[in-house]
Structure formats: structure tokens, C-alpha cells
Amino acid sequence: MHVTGTAPQPAPAPSEDLTVAVGDPHGPTGGADAPGTTSKHDRGFGLPVATALVMGNIIGGGIFTLPASIAPYGTVSLVAFGVLTVAAIALALVFGRLAARDPRTGGPYVYAREAFGDFAGFLAAWSYWITGWVSNAALAVAAVGYLDVLIPVGGHHWSACLAALTLLWLPAVANFAGTRYVGAVQLVSTVLKFVPLLLVAVGGLFFFDPSRLGPFNSSGHGPVGAVSASAALLLFSYLGVESAAVSAGEVRDARRNVGRASVIGTTGAALVYLLGTLSVFGTVPHDRLVHSTAPFSDAVNAMFGGGWGGTAVALAAVISMTGCLNGWTxxxxxxxxxxxxxxxxxxxxxxxxxxxxTFGVAVTVVLSSLLTAYNYLSGSAKVFEVLVLVTTFTATVPYLLATAAQLFHLISGDGASVNRARLVRDAVVTAVAAGFSLWLMAGAGYAAVYQGTLFLFAGVLVYAVMAARRRRRHG
Structure with missing residues (x-):
């Protein structure tokens, strides 16, 4: 997920009826559907939909400006992409292994609580929840910039705010309609947004000119420093690898499909990132690309001529972010x-x-709407950008807790792999995933880590209230 355009999308599942939360021993609570029953609105996600959820949530709108963002570093940034892809796939494998142990809805929350108790579980849930509603507001604001290319909405604060709120509430309506409709929107939007992306990623290879690539390293740093510097811009592009794990209770045959969807979705997103960036590098001259505000538009125009590239990319970006909002809601x-x-x-x-x-969806969309309105009506764009950066830190807290939980299980031998070779492999994968989580946290910057810690401490007060209520109720 890349919130600047984050973070940052499913068809009706096959016809067999399942319980509302497959693999969730708690079952549903409240609502219209009784436990142990299902309706046509809440059938579980299959592997294709779960994969679309992962890919759609990883790929927001940031990909449409990403090649220009990393162009000043030269093609060495592609090496950084490769390193980060390996690390992100390692994290996806960890989520798959954890979901095979416990395929309940909640993802990192479930894993942290099982391994380390209520407090760690609460921190994972609190951090992830903050990430969700603040990032949704950021996505909606970014989507308005692309929507303005298609329909002039950015001339006044009130019209831009109304457009952003509409983009927030439409996916929320799909969520209120049930998981079947969430799945339909997610799969359709993922397919639609991949058409123009693949057009550039694959079609651009036929127009590829090595002379346009520019220098390998134009950052002014050594190779290692250049990789690290460009990676700082790319780190946040893989937020969303946990998507299938978080919705594991709604995934059919979750013990197998969560891991598969996580790896396939992350790998698919990485291929689109890498091929798309490489194609743009090879079709738009480097000296022009570093100053481009719409690199995919420039690439399409260079490939086919004409000035329709901007409209096509804007449409793809709006579809991409709408699908991303649907999944993240x-x-x-x-x-x-x-x-x-x-x-x-x-x-x-x-x-x-x-x-x-439904209550969680309602609270999320209301909080996102309030933050979005505050952003437009108060003119506090700088404050808003700081909050978005803070969510990068809050997103990595559940990641790190999840990898720590996997490390705990491997060392304790509780559910460990059946043979030594597999144990070593899982340990290496977990170590890479933990390193990626720490790298991601460091990439948020000192200010974001400091302010994100304040968000976590605010959650500690909420935990104290909830713990006291539970003790009084059961004491």
C-alpha cells in the first residue's frame, strides 16, 4: 500500500455454502445472520479473491508516480526493489505459516495474543486499526488528485472534500452489503487497474531503449548507500502483505489458501512494480523522468503518441485507489x-x-471522513502528512509482533516444523521478515517513530480500561 496514491480490491465465491467465519471457532456475533448459518451475502473468499485482496491492498496509486520518485537514484533503485521484494515475500511466508497454525480472523492480533498474551495482542490490534482509518483518509485525498483530471473537482475545498468523502463511503457501502459484494468489488477493481499497468509493464518492453536508462547510480552515494536511500522510498510500497491473514476467517480452506494468497499476491504485485518501473525507465529519457509528475502517462505517450496517456493513467489510478479503499475498509x-x-x-x-x-466499518469510515474533512477545511496539509507517516510506523508494529510470534513458536518447538531442514528454512525466512519489519520501522523516520509511540501509549490507557472492565465482570 502506498498512501500517496498507500498501502495501500473480490467476485462472488463458488456456490458451496459455508459458515460465516470459516475456521473461526468463535463464529459471528451479533448481526442478522445466526451462528452456523450463511447467506448469499457472506460466502467465504476463495484463493483468487484472497489473492486479489492482497494484490489490491498492496498496490494503491503510488505506483503511478513511483518511477519518477526513484529515478534520481538511477537504475540502482531496481536493485533495491529486488531486495525488498525478497524481504516482503519472506514476510508473506511467515503470515502463511502463522495462518496455518491459527486460521482465525485478525491476523497479527491473533498471532501476537496467542504467543505473548492479551497486552501484545491489543497493541497489534490497536496499531493496525489506527493504520487502517488514517491510511484510508490519505488514499481518498490522493484519489481526488487523479479524479480531478477526469472531472474537475479540485477547484474549491468543499468540492474536493465532497469528492473525497464520496470515495470513502462508496467502498463502505459495498462492505455493508456483505463479503460477497466486497469480494466482487475487489476482484473487478484489481482486474481493471491491472489492464493499463500491464500495458505499460509488458508493452513498454517492446519500446525499450537502453540509452534512456540513464546512469546506474546517480545518487552521489556509494552502491550500498544508494540502495538504502532508494529503498527508503520503496519500503512502504509493500504494506498490505498481511491482508489475507487478517481476513483468514473469511477465506475458505484458510490453512492452505492464506499462505498461497499472501505469496502469490505479493509476488504478483512485485512483478507489476518491477516491470512497470523498468518499462518507464526504458521509454522515458532519464533527464525528463526525474522531473515528471506523471511518468506512466509519459510512457504511454512515448509508446503510442498522442496526449491520452494522462487520462488513461488517471482513470486507472482512481480505480486502483477505490479498490484499495474497499479492501482496507x-x-x-x-x-x-x-x-x-x-x-x-x-x-x-x-x-x-x-x-x-459492520460497526467496525462504520467507525472506520466516520473517523476517516472526519480526518479528511479536517484536512481540507482547516488547511492543515502538513499535519495530515505527518499523521500518514506515523501510520507507517503503526503498521510495522503488528508485523514485528507477528514475526516475533513465529520465532517464539520455532524456538519453543510448539508446532515446529517436522524436520530439521524445514526448521532451518523457516528460521531463515523469519529472520529475513523480522529484518524487513525493523527496516520498515526505521524508514518511517525518527519523528514518526516518536509520534507513533505516543499513539501506542494512548492505546495503553484504552487497554487499562478494558482490562479493568473484564476483571470486574469476571471477578
């Missing part, structure tokens, strides 16, 4: 739902209808 409600079932979040977050935690 669901994810931002799933973790509080799981925590509420265990008494770590207010019980109202456990309300569920048609397979969707």
Missing part, C-alpha cells in the same frame, strides 16, 4: 472485531452482519 474492521470477541476492544466492534463487522 474491511481489514480495518476485522482486527478490532477479533479483539472485541476476546474482550480487548469494546463489544460493539464484534457486531457482524452478512460476514462483515
Amino acid at each position: 474491511l481489514l480495518s474492521a476485522q482486527t478490532p472485531y477479533a479483539a472485541a470477541q476476546d474482550g480487548l476492544f469494546p463489544a460493539t466492534f464484534a457486531r457482524r452482519r452478512r460476514g462483515v463487522p
